[in-house]
Amino acid sequence: MIEREFPSRGDRQARQAARRKTIIIWSSVLVLLLALLLGVKPVYRGLKARRANQLAAEAEGMVRDGKFTEAASRYRAALQLDPLGYRPLAGAARLATRGGRPEARDIWLQVMRLPEVTSADRQDYANLLLQRGATGPAEKIIENLLKTAPDAKTMGLAAQYSDKTGHEEKAIQFARIRIERAPEDAAPRFQLAELLAKSSDAAKREEARQILWVVAGQEGPSRKAAIEALARAPELSTQEQQRVLVALEAFPDRSIIQDLLAAEIRLKLQPEAPEQIYGEAIGRWGGGETGEVADLAHWLNGHGQSERVLTLLPTERAVGSEALLLSRLDALAKLERWKEIDSLLERPDLTLDPAVAESFRARAAMSQNASMDAELRWERALALASGDPPKLRFLAKFAEQCQANAVALKAFNQLARLPEHAAFAQRGRQRLIERTGDATAARVVAERLTAVAPEDVNAQAQLTHLNLLLGVEVGANLEKAKALVEKYPTRLSFRVSAALGYLRQRDPALALAQFQGPAPIEWPRTPPKWRAVYVAALAANNRGDEARQLLATIPLERLNKEERELVAPISGER
Template sequence: MGWRFWNSCLNVTARMNEESGRRRHFYRATKRRRRIFGIAFIALLLAALLALRPAYHWLKTKRADSLAAKAERFVQEENFLEAANTYRAALQLDPLGYNPLQGAARLATRLNHDEALGLWDQVVRLPQATSEDREERAAVLLQAGKFPAAALAIDELLKQNPDTNALVLASRYSERTGNSAKALEYARIAMKRAPQDEIAQARLAEVLAASLKADERAEAREILWAVAAKNGADRKSAIESLARAPDLSRDEQTKILDQLHTLDPFTVTDALLAADLRLKMQPENTALIIDEIIARWGTKAKLEIAQWLNAHQQFDSVLTLVGPGERRPQLLLARLDALAAEQRWGEIETTLSRKDLSFDSVVVEAFRARLAAARPLSLNAEVHWNKAITLAGNDSSKLRWLGAFAEQCGADEIAMRTFQRLERSPADTSLALAGQQRLATKMHDISAARTTAEKTLALHAADPNAQNRVAYYNLLLEKDVSANATKAKELVAKYPDRLEFRVTAALALLRQHDPGSALAQFQGPPIEWAKTPPSWRAVYAAALIANDEDARANELLKSILLDRLSPEEAALIQRK
């Protein structure tokens, strides 16, 4: 009986174990199936997401492009605020989209906003970027004064079969960095490639208009008249350039004055150009012309009018236009300039002591120096100038302003020191050297002028003007006469119409004791000696004296003030 019971218990236990095993197996199988299903579901979900991601990105790109197109329509309607907001929305959808980035960059450029350069930097990194995009970026760099970066960008453009725009950019860069010969060379190449292109025509005319040669200025006017006769995009700039030309006849002045008033829009720049022409043509109506300009533009373009009035020495009008309570820095600066011209030093001191003055400290110290120099406080003036230079540090924009201001004030040594410091900035080297050259010439320091000329020549070895200056100063100092005489003769052979080069060649021949050939350099069309620098007249007078042309020499010498010559130049006309 006990055995049966025990056996029955074992059977029950076995059945229970078997059932439990079946349940565990079923649970494990179910769990495994669930895991497999979960993994499969996640895999399918990821696959779906991966499949949808390109589609989603495509939809975002299309939407961003649609917004960019909408923004462009706002630009065409000159609704710039809506255009900017729409471009911003497009870039939020597609931060690296070509159309939104390019459109936003162009709008920022048009509005002269600081972010333009950053946007163009992003545009040119995209695979869709075109040569036109790279040209626009280079133009923005040039406009911003970032010359080293602009040079790299323009060099890249010139390596790739450059179009007219690239050549025009190269010409503008050369002009901005002081290489007038290269500026003219690139402008002529652009004109040769596209003779009917108004942009190329306008650029060549701009370069020629700044020439010292009368025939090149005449060529510039001829080009500008042709552009102005067309109703193209550059008609306005051509008319404005003609209005600035120095050699206009009375009939040309009248014609340009009429054309200025046809410009639409007629800006304050056009109004001031028209006023300048009227002042030349009707000097007896100066007061009326000034009053008309102030009445029409004095409120909406106060700064431009104040600066123009200062340039025309209408200082009382500036002080009436810009009151003593003015707080805007640029307008207050114009008022201070007028006060200084009127020698109203007490009012300047009061202005500089204002607690609400928002001028940069460099400007304040420079004006304090100017104020001290006008009083018997010359030592104080030097202290303030030195402080201004220290405060400017290596900030090129502040140094540019300070150098120009010191030169304007007649503080030549301070201006020279400032330009020497500015020379350390690669982007400003040419400008700084040009300033040093002017000052050295003004101070009659031929050794300093020669050193500066050699630095300029090292930067622009192909520039004939730089070559001529070095030869002239070396010949004045009687250094390497033979080599410099050879260079002077080469320049005259290549540029026979350049009077400045013929003056240097004449000096070379005088140093080589060949007075007859020296005087022959001045043969040809009559020269208006009254319009030439005293140093040129001194060389011509020396050639006349060496050829026993005493009567002509004496007549010319009457027009030369010895204090306008360096000791070396004065020695040329001293009879032995």
């Protein structure tokens, strides 16, 4: 019988102890490895974030040095390393805003979601929203800023918002508060002057000029802008024009803008010396940088000096720059030298964008009564611009200037499909259709505009006015017009709509009462269609002599059918 050997109790305990030790060692190793794995990821993220901040810092320096393309590249690399890093996102948002990039708003939205977001970020984002017409989102941010950071910059934003939404008095009030918050800064005074200058109240426009004179008399970054604004002011006396001229000519290194503003004033003060004034402007700037020469040519064309433009820009010089070429083409068109335009556009070395070139060919064909050729050229220009918003915007405006309304409408229709350009497109369509005198068609476009820009109070007011003009739901639309007047008592256009509503309801006394505003109305400065409503209100209140006197200032051909019907009792037209 074979005996089986069994390990002793001591051996078993030793082996168990060894196994426990091995398990403990391996467990410790595994725990250590797991800890390392868990720790490496945060460390790696931290290293990436640190590098991203370094790249953002480099980008900030490049922005200060004016190297915007290089800065954009650095920000792009930083965001690839740390997509939610505050410094790269905020810097990229500001750079995109500065460059007018369409993605700026999306980047700012990312910044707004970060815990590090500052009041300065919110102010810059609100400013961008106001620039792009997004008054609804801007309102919420500005309301918050007025509670949390009511500094001068916020007051300036509130003034901008109020101005864009039609609150003239509120805008002026916020601008005055901005001055109180930054009494040493000239920029708030300049903003207030701009707001006052747009008023229909002559006293406020006079105050605007007085503010500009004060700013113009002080050293600082706003001095130059104030002098230039005064030079553009339409109501300067002869003495004030002379003062502005002295101030413009006192700049040690005048820019072409300042020089042309000075020339503009000299043309008014010295109407007997245009040849000398034009000659001096050409002598000073005719050999300047391309941008300066283009500004000079544009100014000369605007003053009917097209022959001088052709001398300034011979063909060989013009073809080297699109801006100069456009100025030469414009001069040739004003002189109706269509064959020269055709010849110039056929040059093989022409660098002009094909859509722009076809637009000029179409304009030349129109002017030569070659309607079939013009139609083909316009269609080709539309095809070349299709899908390219900047080209479509150029084509829409150019065709509108050429009175090729059908082409302009097609370009606006294409733009209307793009959310970023829809409001611009609908306003363009509205202008075109209003020129046809078709109020019904204009109302359809106004409805579309309120759909794409529901926060635009001017669009709402336009639709309300057209509804009242056409007699559509008069009661409901009169209530809307009254609400607009209550909210914006200084807006004459809204009071005109309310008056029209009362006329439709046969209440002439209340219609006339809408024109008893806080400031006297300078009727010669108002659109003919507004004057037509006032004429109708005067006539309905048995003030025929006043109605006839005002009617004499209205070009009836600029009124549509419904507006002519309003003044028919006085004009005698039926």
